[in-house]
Every structure is written in structure tokens, then in C-alpha cells.
Amino acid sequence: MFENVNTGGVALTVFELVTATFATDDFVLRDDWDMRANKMRHAEGTFELLSVVAATDFLASMTLLAQIKGNRTLAVKRKDVLSLALSDYKAYAEALTDGYIKAARFLVQQSILAPRDLPYTTQFIPLAVLMTVLGSKAEDGVVKAKLAAWYWCGVFGEMYGSANETRYVNDVSGVLSWISSGDEPDTVNRAFFQPTRLLSLQTSNGAAYKGVMALILGEGARDFISGDKMDFTNFVADYVDIHHIFPQKYCEKQGYDKRKWNCIVNKTPIAYRTNRKIGGVAPGKYLKAIEESNVSASALNANVASHGIDVASLRNDDFETFFALRAKTLLGLIAKAMGKRINNLDSTDVVEAFGMSLE
Secondary structure (H helix, E strand, C coil): CCCHCCCCCCCCCCCHHHHHHHCCCCCCHHHHHHHHHHHHCCCCCCCCCCCHHHHHHHHHHHHHHCCCCCCCCCCHHHHHHHHHHHHHHHHHHHHHHHHCCCCHHHHCCCCCCCCCHHCCCCCCHHHHHHHHHHHHHHHHHHHHHHHHHHHHHHHHHHCCCCCHHHHHHHHHHHHHHHHHCCCCHHHHCCCCCCCHHHHHCCCCHHHHHHHHHHHHHHHCCCCCCCCCCCCCEEEEHHCCCECEEEECCHHHHHHHHHHHCCHHHHEEECCCCHHHHHCCCCHHHHHHHHHCCCCCCHHHHHHHHCCCCCCCCCCCCCCHHHHHHHHHHHHHHHHHHCCCCCCCCCHHHHHHHHHCCCC
């Protein structure tokens, strides 16, 4: 009755409807959620990644968790969430809250260090359920490796963009089965990354774009000038952001193809102070300028190489060689993260796009 009367005017969210249902048993869901949201947001070691989690996300995870605990068929459509029992919510809410916190810490270990850098906020829903069900088992090396492979297949397979209810179900059940020596889950089995996709990763909005940046950080990228590793402390303190390696002004002046110079291959995390030093000049010139600020050539070379950049081609302002070699390196990082080979590295379209085979 509550739903029928109110949806005639302003559509109510699932959270509001469940709130009304629970209120009949004198349980104030809004107060409980506010408490849990605050706990998750400020949990140590999560870097506020959980600030993106909505109340409806929590209820979707709770629905899946209650179904697993009750040995029921998994389903997380609107009607399934509305059928969530208060007794199940009370029984599992604390464990799920901790599961979300564990999920955030897991993502920090994957070098996702700020809410803006999350490839998909929706992937938190199945990940939190998995962390809750697995408990301490999630820390086992083999289990953690499978969780990481599933996560990155979701990111680089770009699986979590829309219509996710079925994927939540398939991934939760599939990953749990995989961990118990079953077959690969659907997301891992179906995920693939086309090498030329690198060229279309032009803005920071895309999941795969954000994923590549996390992989670069995870490989131990260091600031060009200071040599400091870009962990969370330096990431925030040094105002690290994504910038062009061959500067935009220089590329425009040289007439390079924008599809190349503005894509992910020509970008990397760079601190604010370092980016000011780079300016808009040729790489060979800005590297010399950095050396003049009391950074040895050998140290600078090591810092640059930590970003998966070929130092020789950068110093020689050889954009085409730099571009192909960096693309090859990034594809290697993606394949390693997904735990599966990237195909077509020597196809005609790859050779045409990058100037050489990337095998």
C-alpha cells in the first residue's frame, strides 16, 4: 500500500521502501545506515573509498548475503531486495559492514587510493559479499590472487557499466565456486582487452583508464624529481594527478596525432611540482631541467623507468618508439592483472596503430 500510494507521485528508492517495512517493527533503518556509513567512511586504511557506497548498495549486498546464509537462490532485483527480512538484516549487518571495510582495504592494496580513482563503484557490491563470506580465508595467497584476477577482469573487461543485477549473482556464486576449485566465473571467462582499446582511453572517466593508472602506481611508480614512491601519503601530499609525458603543447606543435598523444599511453601519475617543471617543452629538455635541479641522470632515469617508460626514446624525443614501447608495457601490466593473455598483439590493426607488433 505504501509503495502504491507514493510511487504515483515521486518514485521511492528501494531503501525508502525497506525503511518503511522495517519501521513496522520499530526499527529505524535510516539511523542504522547512517551509523554504518560513518563507520565505513572513516575506517582505518580505507582512504574513504567507501564514501561512494550508497544505502541501496548496502541493501543489495545484504540481500545476496542473506540468501547465501539461508541457502536460497541468489537474486538481487528490486523485488528481492524488498523481500529482505529484518531478522536477516539484524543478523548480518555488522559482518557485512566489516566486509565492506575489508573490500576497501583490498582495493587499496591494488593501488586504488582515492574515491575518484575507483573504476567502478558498483563492483563494491559483490566484492563486499565475497569478503564477508570468505572471512579470514580472503587473506590466503591463492584466494587473494583469484579475487584480484576477478576484480581486474571486471575492470578491463568493462563488465560493470550497467544492468549489473545478474552479474552480481553470477560473480558472487562463480567466484566462491572458483575458489573452491570450480570453473572460472563468467566475468573472468568472458573478459578480454583489445590492444587498440588503449587509443580510445582518452579521459579519466572510464573504468579501464582508471585501472591502468592504478596498475602503474602498483608497479612502484616514483616521482621524477624526489624519487619518492607514490604511495597514499605522497599521492595526497604532492597533489599527484594524471599528466602527459610528451606535453600537450609540444605534441600539438609537432603535429602528432591527438588520438595517440592524448590517450592513456602518453599519460602517467605526476606530482604537481614535477608537472610545473615539465611545462610544454620536449621531454629531452625538461629532463635536462630536472637534472639541473640537483637530480642525477641515473636517479632520474630510474624514476622515469618506474612508470613503464622507455628512457632512451624519451630523452631522444622519439615519440613513435616511446609510444609503441609504452603501449607494450601497459598491455603487459593489464595481462598480468587479469591473469590471462591479451590476444591480437601482432594483428594488422595493432601494427598500423602502434607502428610495430606488440608481441
